[in-house]
Amino acid sequence: MINKKVKSKNNFFWIYIIILTIFLCIFLFKYSFSNPIKIDQDTFFNILIKGKIQKIIVKHKEIVHVYLNKEFLPPYHYKNFLKNHRKFLNPSLQYEFEIGDLQFFQKKFEDYKRKYKLNTLIDFKNQQDYTITKFFFDYGIFLLLLIIFWIFIFRKIGSSGSGPGGQIFNIGKSRAKLFNENDNVKITFKNVAGLEGAKEEVQEIVEFLKSPKKYTKLGGTIPKGALLMGPPGTGKTLLAKAVAGEAQVPFFSLSGSDFVEMFVGVGASRVRDLFEKAKEKSPCIIFIDEIDAIGRARGKNNIAGSNDERENTLNQLLTEMDGFGTQTNVIVLAATNRSDILDKALLRPGRFDRTILVETPELNERKEIFKVHLKKLVLSKTVDIDFLARQTPGFSGADIANICNESALIAARKNRSKIQHQDFLDAIDRIIGGLEKKNKIIKPHEKKRIAYHEAGHAAISWLLEYASPLVKVTIVPRGKSLGSAWYLPEERQLTTPEQMKDEICALLAGRGAEEIIFNNVSTGALNDLERVTKQVQSMVVIFGLNEKVGNISYYDSTGQNEYSFSKPYSEKTAQTIDEEIFKIITEQYNRAKYLLNKNKDKLSMLANELLEKEVIFREDLKKIFGDRPFSDNENGIDNVLKIVNNNYLS
Numbered sequence: 001m002i003n004k005k006v007k008s009k010n011n012f013f014w015i016y017i018i019i020l021t022i023f024l025c026i027f028l029f030k031y032s033f034s035n036p037i038k039i040d041q042d043t044f045f046n047i048l049i050k051g052k053i054q055k056i057i058v059k060h061k062e063i064v065h066v067y068l069n070k071e072f073l074p075p076y077h078y079k080n081f082l083k084n085h086r087k088f089l090n091p092s093l094q095y096e097f098e099i100g101d102l103q104f105f106q107k108k109f110e111d112y113k114r115k116y117k118l119n120t121l122i123d124f125k126n127q128q129d130y131t132i133t134k135f136f137f138d139y140g141i142f143l144l145l146l147i148i149f150w151i152f153i154f155r156k157i158g159s160s161g162s163g164p165g166g167q168i169f170n171i172g173k174s175r176a177k178l179f180n181e182n183d184n185v186k187i188t189f190k191n192v193a194g195l196e197g198a199k200e201e202v203q204e205i206v207e208f209l210k211s212p213k214k215y216t217k218l219g220g221t222i223p224k225g226a227l228l229m230g231p232p233g234t235g236k237t238l239l240a241k242a243v244a245g246e247a248q249v250p251f252f253s254l255s256g257s258d259f260v261e262m263f264v265g266v267g268a269s270r271v272r273d274l275f276e277k278a279k280e281k282s283p284c285i286i287f288i289d290e291i292d293a294i295g296r297a298r299g300k301n302n303i304a305g306s307n308d309e310r311e312n313t314l315n316q317l318l319t320e321m322d323g324f325g326t327q328t329n330v331i332v333l334a335a336t337n338r339s340d341i342l343d344k345a346l347l348r349p350g351r352f353d354r355t356i357l358v359e360t361p362e363l364n365e366r367k368e369i370f371k372v373h374l375k376k377l378v379l380s381k382t383v384d385i386d387f388l389a390r391q392t393p394g395f396s397g398a399d400i401a402n403i404c405n406e407s408a409l410i411a412a413r414k415n416r417s418k419i420q421h422q423d424f425l426d427a428i429d430r431i432i433g434g435l436e437k438k439n440k441i442i443k444p445h446e447k448k449r450i451a452y453h454e455a456g457h458a459a460i461s462w463l464l465e466y467a468s469p470l471v472k473v474t475i476v477p478r479g480k481s482l483g484s485a486w487y488l489p490e491e492r493q494l495t496t497p498e499q500m501k502d503e504i505c506a507l508l509a510g511r512g513a514e515e516i517i518f519n520n521v522s523t524g525a526l527n528d529l530e531r532v533t534k535q536v537q538s539m540v541v542i543f544g545l546n547e548k549v550g551n552i553s554y555y556d557s558t559g560q561n562e563y564s565f566s567k568p569y570s571e572k573t574a575q576t577i578d579e580e581i582f583k584i585i586t587e588q589y590n591r592a593k594y595l596l597n598k599n600k601d602k603l604s605m606l607a608n609e610l611l612e613k614e615v616i617f618r619e620d621l622k623k624i625f626g627d628r629p630f631s632d633n634e635n636g637i638d639n640v641l642k643i644v645n646n647n648y649l650s
Contacts, residue, residue, distance in 0.1 A: 036065065036096045041105070044097055048112055048120065055121035056109075061102045066095035174274035176254040176286070179244045187241040193372040194365030194397065195235055198358045201226065202239050205331055205354075209249045209283040212329065223353035224321060225332035227291075229339040230358030233398030236335035239358070240287045243333065250284035252277070256293030259313050267294065267313030275320040275330065283329030291334040297343045314343060322350040340557075360396050363389055363491055369397050373404040380418040388424055391471070393489050403427045429486070434479020442482065448611065449514060450475050453524055454483040455607040456513025457506060458616075459599060460592050461487060462625050466502035469628075474615040482524065497545045500535060505588040505595075507532050512592040513603060532588075536581045546580050549573070599625070 039047075044066060047053060052072040057065045073094075099105040106122070113120060192199055208215055208222045215222065228236040244251040252274065259267040278284050294313045321332055334352070336342065346352065361369055366389040374385070392400060406427035411419040429436070442450070454473050461467040468487035475483040492499070511525040539545040542555040554568045567574060596603055605624050609616050 036093050039066075039095045039097050041097060041099065044095070045108075045112060047095075048109075048118065049116050051116075051118060053118075053120045055123065057123045057125055058099075058102065059125050061124075062098055064097055064099060064105075065093055066097075068094050174252075174254070174270045174277060175258045176252040176274050176277070178277075178281075179251040179253065186245065187238070188245040189242045191372065192235060192238055192242050193368035194361040195239065195358060196365075198228070198235075198239060198356045199242075201354060201356050202228075202243055202333075203246070205285070205333065206243055206247045206249075209247065209285065209329060209331065212283070222329060223331065224350065225334065225352040226354040226356055227339070227347070227352040228333070228335040228356050228358055230337060231360060231396060232337050233396035234358045234360055235397045236337075236358050237289055238397070240289065240333055240335060243285060243287070247285060250278075250281040252281075252284065252286045254288060256288055256290045256295070259294050260310070264309055265312070267309055268316035271313060271316040271320055278330045279328050284331075286330060286332045288332065288334045290336060291346075292336045292338040292341055295334075295336070295342045295346050297341060314346070318345055318351065360394055361400075363393075366392055366395065366400060369400045370404070373401050377404060377408055378418050380420045382421040383419065383424065384421055387421075388428075390488060391425075391428060391486075393491055399431070403431060406430060429478065432486075433481060433484050437477040440477045442477070446482075447475065448607070449518060449522060450483045450524065451607040451610040452513045452517050452603070453510040453522075454485055455603055455610055456509040456511075456592070456596055457485050458621055459513075459603050459606060459625065460509035460595055461485075461506040462621055462628055463595055463599070464502040464505060465628075466499040467506040468503070470618055470621055472615060472617045473610060473621075475610050476614050481527070497539065500539055500545070501584070501588055504532050504535055504585070505592045507535075508585070508589045509592040509596060512589060512596055513607075516593060516596055516600065517604075517607075532585060533581070536584050539584065540577055540580050546584075548580050549576060 044064070047066070052068050054067045054069045056067065059065065109122060112118065189199055189203060205223065205226055212222055228239060230236055240253070244253065254274070259270050261267060261270075274286065278286055294310055294317065296310065296314075298308075298311050298314065332352070339347075339355075347355070367385055370385050370388055374383075388403075392403065395403070403424065404427075407419050407423040410426050410430075411423045414423075416423070454475055458470050458473045461470050468489040471486040471488050473483075473485045478484055507528045508525075510528055511521050514521050514524070540549050542553055544551045544553050556568075569577070602624050606616070606621065609620060609624070613620075
């Protein structure tokens, strides 16, 4: 059926092309060869005295058309026709010329007739001599071309509209897709794992419409809207699909960009049409994905006097959601990952009564998400779901789905019958670090420097209490990095300055190891320095974790100062902030060097192990350094900083 439809559309397309080509050829043929040859009066009288002219017609007292006798016409071969531009409709019309004084020309013409005894006729026409046929050939072809062209354009535009056979006049109609109980939507709340709090609130919205009396009998009203907010890939659209699968009411689904059009007024018209259809199907749910496409805060970067189509669309949406005559059982469900830029009028109660935060899943939630995606995979008994969940902190549901799919591809690439645990680890490495580049050529002295750099990270993360425990270290290039280390970070809801400083110290340990062993540093610590700088800046400027700057935060959660070029603090405070950032980084860098000097032999053993095996794991680190010594306060922050200050800062 699909092929037949496509073939039919293609046939119509070629028919239009053929018709347009034929009419265009006729038009060009007619107008290219319809003009007679222009001559002057002297040439005319030279032709006249030879007796070749049958008649002349004087039009509008200024233009003379010259018609030759048939015996003097050239042969009608197509080459001569194209060469001499002869008249297409009247072959005897060959020449034309202009006259100045009609009376003088007429007297001269009569004198020549008498002198040379000619029978040439003269006629005068001062009115338009168009017939229906002549009018058609002069203007009708152009009009037909124009009409056919516009029909073709209308059909092309209409074919992109909603529904079969749509025309350009439907451009203001809503493009929302309707789901109802007759549609087989396979995604339900059973397919949504982890997001228990968000799922509970969304389920309640469905219950509002299924049994409204349960909630209104005590005097309450049904919420008019709910906004799903959260990072990309956390499951906002999946929740909406589950609502469409579970709800026994009509469900309209569309994107915020479906309202956007180049024509003025189209967005507002589509909003009106959407809510009119929804009111007819009431009770129902409208889902607008990526609502920030039309919901941005008004008044920013707007040129005075200009017509902002996006603002008109937003104004219409605000009116439809909470204006006069909106007492209908229509609930608006929307999703966005840019809630900070939404207009305040859109977020107020009465429009979006509920704000549902969809965050990245926690440890137990990641386990549930893994179980959902692993159901369709052929797994071996070695797969440890608990370890995979611990190994993926900060991963969204979409990231976990990608890991499961990537592991299946890796196992298939290795011709395995089942997906093993190592395939999942390789998939995580592939997604986090990029593709492994085993064939990349690295010089021996560079490889040695990389080994000591990564060994420095691994050693300090093992020696410090709050640094993330190591999983594995490799010096095989992957993505843009020449070496990398994988850790198993502890999931915290709150972070103390001591924990942040341990993490900073571990990040600076790579450069510290280079300085200790090679007495110089390289550019390999770029990513480490970038992360360290941002983390220390957040300690001082955002979280208020610095004594000298004080309990002050310059973070703007509203986003109002996003485009501001001025700092929210004075130059003196800026200098203090810079000094404190430099002080913290210097202290932790010297702390890392102190611990590495103290364990220099073990650092060299670890680096040599890396050079030999290229990849080492937690067990290899434990053999060299023993159990983690953070129970002993020797390496605690206070004691180490005191020694560091005495040795390095004096």
